[in-house]
Amino acid sequence: MLEGRDLPNLQKVFDSGATASLSTRSATAYSSLENGYATLGAGNRANAGSLGAAAFNRSEEVDNSTACQTYHRRTGWACDGDILQLGIVDAVVSNELELYDAEVGTLGSALRDAGLHVAVFGNADGPVLTDESRRDVADQPAFEPGPLDTELPTEQAQAPTVKLGRSVAFAAMNRRGIVERGTVSEKSLLVDDPRFPYGVRMSNAKTMERIQPQLADLSYLVVEASDLERVDRAKRLATVEQNDELIGLALANADELLGQLIAMAPLEENLYMVVSPAPPRGIGGLTVFAMAGPGVESGLAVSATTRRAGYVELTGVAPTVLAELGVEVPDDVTGRRITATGRPWTIEGFIRANEKGIVGEQLRKPAFLAFVAAFAVLLVSAAAYFYRRPSSKAFTFAAVWSLYLPASMFLVVLLPFASWTTGVNLVVMGSIALVLALLTWPLRRFGRLWCLGAA
Structure with a gap:
């Protein structure tokens, strides 16, 4: 996405700082911007719930009320901030049902308890709200599925007519779903521009006009490049070539905004x-x-979670922010601080890492199903066979082969695979397991060492 584009301000950050490939795994099996922001703000793998994008400025009209009235009606809490996450109850309940015990809003609460000020600016709505659609949009599902998202709950698999894009609030809200300052209102941040998806774009002038008066006493500022989310949402409606053009426009607009922020708050003085x-x-x-x-230091970034230079996790952003501001990291933050290694990096290395990540993501489910199916068939067949005969080399070999299937999945990503399909990858995975089983098979003559070799 970034390769070959003229983005001087983004390039300045990449060249002068620490860079890494980022794993964005959240509490659910599918990726979404909502879950990503929820994970960032929790410092733990989180679930944004089905209303994760339903954040509004307190005075915005929604659900036949103001956002503040709707928020108070749903929670009973005071509206003591500029931005309110109206889906906060759903998000909390959703995480209670997950395995990670994530607390959405942990980062924002820690900063607020320390007396620090935070703000969020971003709006990725598309199409934008109208007076008619605004009435009931706070109850719309937040997630619009992509082509590979086949395991979504029914309520999340419904693509709404108007797609809210305000989940950035999760990055700085407290545990009650409140962001002290900022705006996610389309009227405050967007302008008409027919070149961009849905005919709107983020106005850098409007955004900076909102940020500038508050910047002096802000400790944590989140600014979203919202045009990129609108481009991604609309890509199924555009040709490949035109989508690439739209990505370029969105990146250029984001790079310009970053340049204005750096001019106002220099890199030499701010993280x-x-x-x-x-x-x-x-x-x-x-x-x-x-x-x-x-x-x-310039070079690759790393964290204690990954322990690999050039690889970090989204859960590491919150502890990094807290450490930078001298705030104690809460116990329920599972991520670890991201640091610089000083080791050089290349764009080719990041492209290769991303390709491996894509193949691993696409192969994970079918590989797991193939392993379970093969093992089930093996067990049933073995039970039927051993009922008549006490031992069999064929079944012993098949058992050893099945043990190598999980390991072979990780070996597949080390091979040249850019043009391979999932089906081909599965065949290669089975073949690798077969080769490993054949290499191990001669060890059976050494008695117990055979078991060690197979393991």
């Missing part, structure tokens, strides 16, 4: 992070992370 919370719809894989500022 900047470039974070992509979710991969493009229907593709999967890794995204990009970069941070630059005082004390950040």
